[in-house]
Amino acid sequence: MKQIHEVVAQNLAAYRAKQHMSLDKVSKLTGVSKTMLSQIEKAESNPTITVLWKISSGLRIPLSALTSEVETKVDHIRREYLTPIDTGNEAITIYPYFPFDTKRGFELFVMEFDGKATFLSEGHYQQSEEYILVNEGELQLLIDREWHVIREGEAIRFQSDAAHTYKNATNTRLSLTVTVFYQEKND
Template sequence: MDKEQLSFLIGKRLKNMRQQRGWSLDTLAQHCQVSKPMLGQIERGESNPTVSTLWKIANGLNVSFTAFLEEQQPSVKIVRADDVEPITEQDGHFNVYPIFPKEDRKPFELFTVSLKPGATYGAEAHRDGVEEYIVVQKGSLSLEVRGERYQLNEGDGIHFVADEEHDYCNESEEEDCELTLVIFYPA
């Protein structure tokens, strides 16, 4: 899926979610803390939202990050790396690749994430009870959770309740940090 198709899909899903709730763009803007003009552009597929913007919208609607990307799932699905379009932040220094979006019947979503050397990304708090599971696939990750900093190297994993802001940081000046991230949503 290319960026244009991705923008169209996100916009279409966002508009459907808003209309199902009977909300105006003004109401959605108040819940998400994203401007009405920006939301309108996203709904029309004219703007590809950043990771931060999409998280704000997801939190405001009380849906998963990948709710905007869900498709009907066959009994077996292969995801080819070349077919996954990243959602980017910080001019491509923080990239999220939605591998398996959350579905109604599954309480999780799975991503790969890439941080360029020196990149830091501050993630907003998820709703109560949401957990993150991370495994570093390449490089090293410095993760700040609840005021504590954790250093993870290739092959290391961490699990935490993600209902507070948390920061991902690649402190390397040379090597990308790549990780697998599972977000679990309790019932």
């Protein structure tokens, strides 16, 4: 969950170190001021795409060499860093365990509904597929004007391009594990 400009900072600094280049050298090569380069490396600046392009182009490396995060072997998502998404509805909480990442092309989150809560998803504007596991409670799902009832321990899979509605008709808590796959990959 590193900020993109921090990723750039890290990548640029690492590259420059590896090549044993000074800020001055990179500045000459890319036409970007020494000051800016220094600030970018310290993540104190949010470079414009034009500046990033000048850097990648001047150094003859792909843009993605600056923007793509170096993969760690393991990613342990700790409770304390999991900040719920604001859905605008008190009764519904979403925990983004693995938010959408372009490299993987999917996202994985947990949705929790209080009793009698309803949530409308507008649809994803992409070829996308949604996989839902019901951890606890009972889910009613409206897809294409048809209601489906998925009980605790069950699961459902559907094309989620179009709008669909989640409903907890019971008075007890409903908890779902949701995975959404999108089409386009790479970065």
